[in-house]
Amino acid sequence: MAAEQNGKIELISVTKQYTPGAPPAVGNLDLRVEHGAYCCLLGPSGCGKTTILRMVAGHEEPTSGDVLIGDRNVTGLPPVERGTAMMFQSYALFPHRSVLDNVAFALKMRGLGKAERNSTARELLEKVRLEAFANRMPSELSGGQQQRVALARALITNPRVLLLDEPLSALDEYLRLRMRGELRRIQRELGITFIHVTHTQLEAIAVADVVVVMEQGRIEQAASPRDIFFHPRNAYVARFIGGQNVMSGTVERVADGRAAAVTSTGARIEVPLVGHRVATGETVFASLRRDRIAVRRPVSGEPRRDLPNSVTGEIHAIENQGSYVKITIDLGDGEEFVANVLDEDYFIDPIDIGEPAMATWSAGDVRLLEDGRSDRGAEVMEPSAVAA
Amino acid sequence: MAMTASGRRPWTYYALTLFFILFLTFLYAPMLVIYILSFQGPGGGLTFPMTGVSTRWFHELVERGRSGDIAGTFTRSLELAAVVAVITVAVCVSAGLGFRRRFPGGGVVFYMAIASLVMPGLFVGLGVSLIFQLLGWGTDWRISGLGTQLTWTLPFGLLVMFAVIGRFNRSYEEAARDLGASAWQGTREVTLPILLPGIIGVALFGFTLSYDEFARTVLTAGSENTLPLEIWAMTTNVTSPALYAVGTVTTLVSFTVIVVALGSIALIQRRRSRHAAASH
Numbered sequence: 207m208a209a210e211q212n213g214k215i216e217l218i219s220v221t222k223q224y225t226p227g228a229p230p231a232v233g234n235l236d237l238r239v240e241h242g243a244y245c246c247l248l249g250p251s252g253c254g255k256t257t258i259l260r261m262v263a264g265h266e267e268p269t270s271g272d273v274l275i276g277d278r279n280v281t282g283l284p285p286v287e288r289g290t291a292m293m294f295q296s297y298a299l300f301p302h303r304s305v306l307d308n309v310a311f312a313l314k315m316r317g318l319g320k321a322e323r324n325s326t327a328r329e330l331l332e333k334v335r336l337e338a339f340a341n342r343m344p345s346e347l348s349g350g351q352q353q354r355v356a357l358a359r360a361l362i363t364n365p366r367v368l369l370l371d372e373p374l375s376a377l378d379e380y381l382r383l384r385m386r387g388e389l390r391r392i393q394r395e396l397g398i399t400f401i402h403v404t405h406t407q408l409e410a411i412a413v414a415d416v417v418v419v420m421e422q423g424r425i426e427q428a429a430s431p432r433d434i435f436f437h438p439r440n441a442y443v444a445r446f447i448g449g450q451n452v453m454s455g456t457v458e459r460v461a462d463g464r465a466a467a468v469t470s471t472g473a474r475i476e477v478p479l480v481g482h483r484v485a486t487g488e489t490v491f492a493s494l495r496r497d498r499i500a501v502r503r504p505v506s507g508e509p510r511r512d513l514p515n516s517v518t519g520e521i522h523a524i525e526n527q528g529s530y531v532k533i534t535i536d537l538g539d540g541e542e543f544v545a546n547v548l549d550e551d552y553f554i555d556p557i558d559i560g561e562p563a564m565a566t567w568s569a570g571d572v573r574l575l576e577d578g579r580s581d582r583g584a585e586v587m588e589p590s591a592v593a594a
Numbered sequence: 595m596a597m598t599a600s601g602r603r604p605w606t607y608y609a610l611t612l613f614f615i616l617f618l619t620f621l622y623a624p625m626l627v628i629y630i631l632s633f634q635g636p637g638g639g640l641t642f643p644m645t646g647v648s649t650r651w652f653h654e655l656v657e658r659g660r661s662g663d664i665a666g667t668f669t670r671s672l673e674l675a676a677v678v679a680v681i682t683v684a685v686c687v688s689a690g691l692g693f694r695r696r697f698p699g700g701g702v703v704f705y706m707a708i709a710s711l712v713m714p715g716l717f718v719g720l721g722v723s724l725i726f727q728l729l730g731w732g733t734d735w736r737i738s739g740l741g742t743q744l745t746w747t748l749p750f751g752l753l754v755m756f757a758v759i760g761r762f763n764r765s766y767e768e769a770a771r772d773l774g775a776s777a778w779q780g781t782r783e784v785t786l787p788i789l790l791p792g793i794i795g796v797a798l799f800g801f802t803l804s805y806d807e808f809a810r811t812v813l814t815a816g817s818e819n820t821l822p823l824e825i826w827a828m829t830t831n832v833t834s835p836a837l838y839a840v841g842t843v844t845t846l847v848s849f850t851v852i853v854v855a856l857g858s859i860a861l862i863q864r865r866r867s868r869h870a871a872a873s874h
Contacts (some may be wrong), residue, residue, distance in 0.1 A: 265768050286774040298769035301866050302787045311783075312773035343866050363774070 212367035213399035214277030220271035246410035249420035291365035499545035630840035669819035690755030715809030731775030758792030
């Protein structure tokens with residue numbers, strides 16, 4: 207593959223500080239995105255994800271560190287020399303130019319003749335199925351159509367990297383779901399690298415090959431959506447992605463590759479250690495998949511302290527989500543404990559708000575988190591090994 | 595909208611309508627009197643009653659000498675206003691573009707420029723004429739007059755330009771840059787066309803402020819009068835309704851300029867939204 211076609215992106219010790227003295231927007235960050243990958247930068251607003259995107263695009267320069275695209279250091283180069291194209295959050299379609307002129311703009315800047323650039327622009331408009339709208343003005347298009355024009359305009363330069371800043375945030379729910387599938391399809395078709403900034407967990411999980419979860423200018427975890435979802439590295443990722451309960455407890459004993467810990471409410475949990483070492487008396491954090499929890503009414507004599515991997519509390523909220531029911535249980539420790547129970551299981555004997563309930567699970571669905579551990583970061587956790 | 599459930603408008607609706615009519619009367623009645631009296635009958639005087647209706651006083655205006663050099667001062671004022679408008683646009687648009695980014699001392703520069711709006715115009719004119727006297731230069735509307743008017747239109751234009759730039763989404767420029775436009779291409783192909791309605795507004799302000807200017811011009815225009823100075827002179831020595839005819843004509847000119855400016859802004863906006871209707 208020719209060097210200029212390679213859309214591999216590397217950020218090496220990149221720091222971006224807007225105001226001297228203030229905490230950096232991005233702090234000493236390393237990231238590598240393989241050529242042809244669909245990467246989502248995910249995090250709350252102000253976490254630095256858009257800053258990273260803009261530094262790759264060349265609209266922002268790092269305070270220190272290097273940005274490499276296809277093994278070439280592009281730090282300090284203008285956007286046009288990077289082989290990237292950016293799709294802006296508001297699309298930034300030029301309001302005074304027709305759809306065709308918007309799409310053909312980059313070719314006009316390159317000095318191509320009108321006939322040539324218009325025919326290329328029409329081809330791209332066909333690709334996004336907007337050829338009938340070539341002579342319209344951007345304000346005459348719907349939000350979804352505007353987004354497709356922005357996509358065609360960005361793709362006309364044959365970029366090796368497409369940078370998308372919250373591309374779906376301006377669309378309604380229906381279009382958002384349709385367009386994210388469309389983006390994924392186009393990315394596959396073109397085989398170029400996509401970097402997509404979003405604050406919506408499910409959006410990232412749905413489209414990306416690699417999800418990068420960020421917080422306060424740091425990367426908390428960069429992994430496949432499956433690993434991010436089922437093997438969060440720490441409590442932040444587990445809580446931010448959702449789908450997991452975060453629990454913590456003091457280790458009572460370690461045996462058979464499992465730590466037995468007692469939570470602040472006295473519940474006993476078993477945490478598989480998968481090669482990590484923890485000591486008795488240490489506090490461990492663990493995540494538990496919400497969809498692997500059974501909820502039932504306690505029988506007489508329960509709760510039993512000697513029964514591990516169960517908690518008892520009062521039902522705080524019931525939300526029917528269609529295919530499953532989200533049950534929130536108040537354990538009295540301030541942490542929200544949620545079980546997603548299949549609708550067919552729940553409706554056999556629906557427990558109502560305010561009633562006592564007991565949640566049970568198998569230790570195999572519990573994952574040890576990095577938080578509070580002394581050996582944190584000392585080893586690379588191999589998620590596939592954990593899954594095995 | 596302001597209806598009660600029964601479909602009847604509350605009494606406040608009528609009270610506020612009346613108040614608004616009074617407000618409009620307050621704004622326009624003074625000039626309305628001038629327009630009416632400019633059509634005074636041939637034998638009529640400077641005050642009511644009207645002795646008839648005629649266009650005699652308008653004819654008198656173009657006959658040079660009878661009521662001063664109206665045609666000459668009118669041309670002079672139009673030329674001056676056009677030059678002021680061009681300079682105001684050039685300076686204010688450049689300054690406005692410069693202020694898109696924050697820079698050290700930017701706040702001080704801005705407030706210094708805006709604060710000059712509150713300078714008493716008559717004294718600014720006096721100061722300019724004193725400096726010209728000190729340097730041994732003669733005052734002339736083309737030089738001292740122009741300069742003194744600019745001390746008024748430039749900060750005003752800058753203020754307007756700031757409002758225009760403030761609403762400008764900078765991602766348009768970044769998009770242009772991203773698509774390979776150089777700084778100049780981005781400015782010419784994207785930024786300036788998007789700002790055009792606002793720039794026309796700045797030109798309009800520059801033109802009308804100059805065309806109307808009296809306080810700063812009276813001591814700096816030199817031997818040849820601009821239109822407002824000529825009208826002021828006429829109030830003391832012209833005793834016919836030709837004076838009012840001048841008022842009617844100058845109002846028409848101002849009105850035309852505004853209609854042309856607002857019309858072109860509306861046209862630009864329409865082209866941005868209704869382009870399709872023409873091309874299909």
